Amino acid sequence: MSETTSRVLRLLGLLQSQRVWTGAQLAEQLGVTERCVRRDVERLRELGYPVHASKGHGGGYQLGAGAALPPLLLSPDEAVAVAVSLRLAAGGSVAGVGESALRALSKLDQVMPARLRAQVAAVHDTTVTLASAPDTPVDPDVLMTLARACRDHEHVATGYVDARGNATECRLEPYQLVTTGRRWYLLAYDRDRQDWRSLRLDRMTDVRALGSTFVPRRAPDAASYVQRAISSSPYRYVARVRYFAPESVVAQCFSPASVTIEADGPDACILTAGADDPERMVLHLALPGVEFRVLSPPEVVDAVRAAAARLARAAG
Template identity: 60%
Template sequence: MATSTLGPTARILRLLDLLQSRPTWSGTELAERLGVTTRSVRRDVERLRGLGYPVRAEHGAGGGYQLGMGRRLPPLLLDDEEAVAVAVCLRLAAGGTVEGLGEAAVRTLAKLDQVLPARLRSQVEAIHRSTVTLDSLTPSVDATVLLTVARAVRDTERISFSYSAPRGRSERRAEPYRMVATGRRWYLLAYDLEREDWRTFRLDRMTVVRSGGWRFRPREAPDAAEYVRRAITRSGYEHVARVRIAAPRSDVEQVVPASVGILTAAGRQHTILEAGGHDLRWIALHLGALPWDFEVLEPPELVDVVRELGARLARATP
């Protein structure tokens, strides 16, 4: 066992972080992570309890230390009103109203929600239900769905949910692996138990998400970000366009987000863009807005649409 280089305060904070990272830890596992004896772990657990953190100890097979729901909010230097304000702000940020904070907000909210007393949680729910945001471009994600999925990913628990897709609504059972945020939209990479394959799900299309406590052994999974990126730029679209852009990939990726299309370098001065869409006219319009020349590779129908759009724009100029 390695000797701990952490002081008592730093060690307690590290212990708290470990307890929040997964449902159950054995005393031996915690001792190894902290570089101390199991007796020191027991003492540090008692210190956390004295500070108000509800750490439970289960004996026997499958037991260990667990961080449970608390009767009072642990000393985060927040009073009740401040805790409610933080939770509400995190929910808004998780929903995409604060650019760039979505993923961090969900992780933080999952930790705060774990110890937030029921009386404060109901206040947060009431405020969140009575708040709307002006965002007509991106469907909102219910904060409860975000939290339920985030906890299931963390705890490796199966989930069931209703899913609305263009082909209709269906009931799904899955093993959640990772959540991926792209722009202001959230996706879940999960193993679909009915289809026995990996699938991506948009969280704004998921409702009645349930986690019944059924744990699963993680499978060998694809790279979540890459899988979702390819799925959302190719799958489910009537048309997939391929164009050659007269600019290096390093320049193009500054303008074209990863959620829009797949970029592949074609030499030093050109880039291949693959992007899907339901309407060729919209694809042509977005391509025309790029600051570089481009050549349509496929589909052939897109060539005619681009020509038509070019002619219309030319007629609009006196």
């Protein structure tokens, strides 16, 4: 591969990794002059890549969308990740993606080197996906709009229907998408509430990227924030329970999306979970089969006492 070809491929990789690059930034990354960058940009355009250039504050080079999808530049690790993701997407939670994922996977498999194909097969052959209750699938357009907005720090407006059926309009600063396998969530800063929140993508309507951008705030950890939100906030009762067993033992009995667990010393942990029915929650809490004590709230404590009395009577 010639030095020029190698540099053009590096330029393509840079343009795919970030929304906008100035000529000076690209020249520094490639170790060439800005004039050389302009020539390489023209070579990419001749190959069918729509590279847009704009002047002024915030301007620079940007890889745009074309009439047809030109070849993508993928590293070996990226190619394996894409192939594995496409296999999983065939039965995933995004509407209409299954058939498209299989077609894309077949095209990628044709050009993938044998050693990478073997890595993908190894992951697939040693992975089992548990079937779960169906949920409302996410519109792929919504998913892609939000993914781009998170990447580019772009303001978003959307309608939203909460768990109680209340419809509102939201102005958001989107930060990160989180999936539990069955559902997709967005961590965002709500400009009207002036606070962080998590939103289910299947409850969002008329999602619009507004074109204006924001300066990123210091955001909470997306996975932890969403996990706490979906394990407690939608429910009437939120229980805190101390288990007299290590965190690793208790965690095996619960879905990570339904509870949060924190170590409380080497041989104990604190679990937080939500429910609308305290009595049904008791059966759920007993799953680990180890000693535990409900710390709060009183309604769940009373439900444990009632369940214990019934079991004692059942034992004779």
